[in-house]
Amino acid sequence: MATTVYVLNGPNLNLLGTREPEVYGHTTLKDVEAMCRDAGKRHELEIVFHQSNHEGALVDWIQEARAKGAAGIVINPAAYTHTSIAILDALLAANVPIVEVHISNIHARDPFRRHSYVSPVAKAIICGFGVNGYVLAIDGLAAMLKPSKG
Numbered sequence: 322m323a324t325t326v327y328v329l330n331g332p333n334l335n336l337l338g339t340r341e342p343e344v345y346g347h348t349t350l351k352d353v354e355a356m357c358r359d360a361g362k363r364h365e366l367e368i369v370f371h372q373s374n375h376e377g378a379l380v381d382w383i384q385e386a387r388a389k390g391a392a393g394i395v396i397n398p399a400a401y402t403h404t405s406i407a408i409l410d411a412l413l414a415a416n417v418p419i420v421e422v423h424i425s426n427i428h429a430r431d432p433f434r435r436h437s438y439v440s441p442v443a444k445a446i447i448c449g450f451g452v453n454g455y456v457l458a459i460d461g462l463a464a465m466l467k468p469s470k471g
C-alpha cells in the first residue's frame with residue numbers, strides 16, 4: 322500500500338506567521354510542517370512537505386507524487402488556486418486522492434477567492450479551520466486509505 326503523502330504549499334505561505342496574522346494566524350510554516358509530520362506518524366504515513374512561490378515547482382512536485390505512487394496529495398495552492406490551469410492539469414494527471422486546504426474561509430472573503438480551479442479534482446476541500454485544516458486533511462486521507470472493515 323502507498324504510504325507517502327505529499328503536502329504542497331503555494332506562494333506566500335513561506336511567510337505564514339507574519340503574513341496578515343489576522344487572516345492566517347501566528348503559526349509558521351515550520352510549525353505546520355511539524356504538525357503534518359505528527360499527523361503522518363499517527364497514521365504511519367510518510368510526509369513529503371514542500372512550499373514554493375513558483376507555479377512550475379508545484380507542478381513538478383505533483384508530477385513527482387504521481388511518479389512515486391504517492392498515497393495522496395494535500396495541497397494549499399494559495400493564490401494559484403484561483404488562477405492556475407497548469408496546477409489543475411497536473412492534478413488531473415496525478416491519479417491520486419487530492420485534498421484541497423485553505424487556512425482561511427475563501428468563501429467569506431473577496432469574490433475572486435470563491436472560484437477554485439482545484440476543487441473540481443479534489444476528493445475533499447477543507448477551509449476556514451486555520452492551520453488545523455492540514456491535520457484534518459491528513460486524518461481524512463488516512464481514513465479514506467484504510468481498508469474498510471465492512
Ligand code: DQA
Pocket residue numbers: 332333334397398399400401402422423424425426427434
Ligand atoms: C489561501 C487563500 C488564498 O485565497 C490566498 O491567496 C492564499 C492562502 C488560504 O490558505 O486561506 O495565499 O489559500
